[in-house]
Amino acid sequence: MANVTIYSTPTCVYCKAAKEFFEANNVSYKEKNVAEDEQAREEMVRKSEQMGVPVIDIDGTIVIGFDKEKIAELLGISS
Amino acid sequence: MKHYDLIVVGSGAAGLAAAVYAGRYKLSTLVVEGEFGGETATAGVIENYPGIPAIEGYELMRSMKKQAQGTGAVFLDAWVKEIIQEGKCFVVKTEKEEIRSTMVVLGIGSQRRHLNLPNEKELTGRGIHYCWTCDGPLYGGKVVAMIGGGDSSVKGVNFLAEYAEKIFLLYRDTDVRAEPINFERMQKLGDKVVLLPKTEVKEIVGEKKLEKIVLSQEYNGSFELPVDALFVEIGFDPDQTFVKQLGLETDERGYVKTDAHMNTNVPGLFVAGDMTNHFGGFKQDITAAALGSVAATSAYEYKKNNPDICVSHDKPS
Numbered sequence: 001m002a003n004v005t006i007y008s009t010p011t012c013v014y015c016k017a018a019k020e021f022f023e024a025n026n027v028s029y030k031e032k033n034v035a036e037d038e039q040a041r042e043e044m045v046r047k048s049e050q051m052g053v054p055v056i057d058i059d060g061t062i063v064i065g066f067d068k069e070k071i072a073e074l075l076g077i078s079s
Numbered sequence: 080m081k082h083y084d085l086i087v088v089g090s091g092a093a094g095l096a097a098a099v100y101a102g103r104y105k106l107s108t109l110v111v112e113g114e115f116g117g118e119t120a121t122a123g124v125i126e127n128y129p130g131i132p133a134i135e136g137y138e139l140m141r142s143m144k145k146q147a148q149g150t151g152a153v154f155l156d157a158w159v160k161e162i163i164q165e166g167k168c169f170v171v172k173t174e175k176e177e178i179r180s181t182m183v184v185l186g187i188g189s190q191r192r193h194l195n196l197p198n199e200k201e202l203t204g205r206g207i208h209y210c211w212t213c214d215g216p217l218y219g220g221k222v223v224a225m226i227g228g229g230d231s232s233v234k235g236v237n238f239l240a241e242y243a244e245k246i247f248l249l250y251r252d253t254d255v256r257a258e259p260i261n262f263e264r265m266q267k268l269g270d271k272v273v274l275l276p277k278t279e280v281k282e283i284v285g286e287k288k289l290e291k292i293v294l295s296q297e298y299n300g301s302f303e304l305p306v307d308a309l310f311v312e313i314g315f316d317p318d319q320t321f322v323k324q325l326g327l328e329t330d331e332r333g334y335v336k337t338d339a340h341m342n343t344n345v346p347g348l349f350v351a352g353d354m355t356n357h358f359g360g361f362k363q364d365i366t367a368a369a370l371g372s373v374a375a376t377s378a379y380e381y382k383k384n385n386p387d388i389c390v391s392h393d394k395p396s
Contacts, residue, residue, distance in 0.1 A: 009213060009214070009215075009216040009217065010216070011123065011135075011212045011213070011215075011216060011238075012210070012212065012213035012214075013116065013120045013121050013136070013137040013212065013213070014210075014213060015213070016137060017115060034216075034217060035216030035217065035219070035242075041217060048204075049205075049287070050204035050205050051204055051205060051206070051208075051214060051217050051288075051308075052203070052204035052208065052210075052213065052214050053213055053214060053217070064204065
């Protein structure tokens with residue numbers, strides 16, 4: 001199973017949509033709230049070189065934004 | 080190919096309201112979602128939708144979707160690539176499948192305006208942002224700017240005030256056009272918010288991240304304003320994606336022309352929401368939803384008056 005981490009803020013709708021997508025496809029994920037967790041924010045910026053959320057780390061591949069097609073491809077989910 | 084009475088393109092307030100009504104009219108209805116929730120989903124807390132004192136835009140859209148599903152509307156998580164007319168029917172082509180319908184309601188809204196300045200694209204996500212509800216919370220204790228003179232930018236300032244240390248609001252005119260309740264909230268923030276009227280951004284400066292913006296007017300003796308982030312909220316233009324494909328008549332600003340019942344110049348094709356200028360500059364969740372309900376009602380009347388206009392033996396699903 002893929003190791004998935006989502007860097008999010010509580011008010012980000014694309015983060016909510018991404019989490020709903022994971023849940024609908026039975027993908028377990030770890031969530032890091034970058035609004036509160038400064039260390040997670042630095043980690044996100046280091047990995048993605050930018051400050052927009054969501055950032056999704058799938059086995060070390062970084063996806064910026066809720067790019068459903070790319071995420072589905074990385075997770076082997078067929079539409 | 081599946082056949083529906085009605086295909087709704089778009090799942091913002093206009094599209095979802097159209098689906099709620101169409102379902103209740105017993106039209107077989109498919110909603111091709113695109114980006115779920117449209118502009119409403121990113122609007123933050125909505126406090127002026129009657130019957131609901133306060134709700135996150137995304138939650139309002141989820142509730143409308145559930146309501147539409149309850150009436151029998153079916154949803155397809157896909158983007159429409161093309162819409163063609165086949166006789167008196169429509170064929171809607173998505174990246175997943177092609178579907179035929181007797182009627183179409185277009186509710187794809189509008190596209191966010193950008194500043195169109197050098198460096199804007201390169202620094203997007205690196206200090207230049209378009210979604211304050213998404214990225215605003217990352218700027219806790221920082222100095223940020225918001226550009227835009229409408230209600231959304233004032234709502235954005237009020238939202239950012241929970242996080243940022245200082246916020247500059249830049250706008251082109253002498254006044255902002257905000258709901259007085261939102262403007263009053265902003266005024267109560269005191270020195271935390273600095274209003275810069277008659278001010279535009281001339282340059283975006285930064286290498287790996289935004290460092291400063293160059294203003295059209297001096298502030299504190301300088302045209303340069305160092306900020307950690309600039310949130311861009313300068314309005315929208317109507318989405319033109321299907322205008323040429325379908326030969327839709329528009330006004331000079333690109334809004335699709337309709338009659339009072341959301342009929343377009345293409346029989347069987349209706350539009351709703353921010354693609355039209357029905358209420359002029361007054362574009363709200365409630366007006367989008369109202370137009371969606373009118374478009375669905377016109378679709379119902381059209382089907383009733385033309386029962387055999389697009390006959391297919393294919394079933395919806």
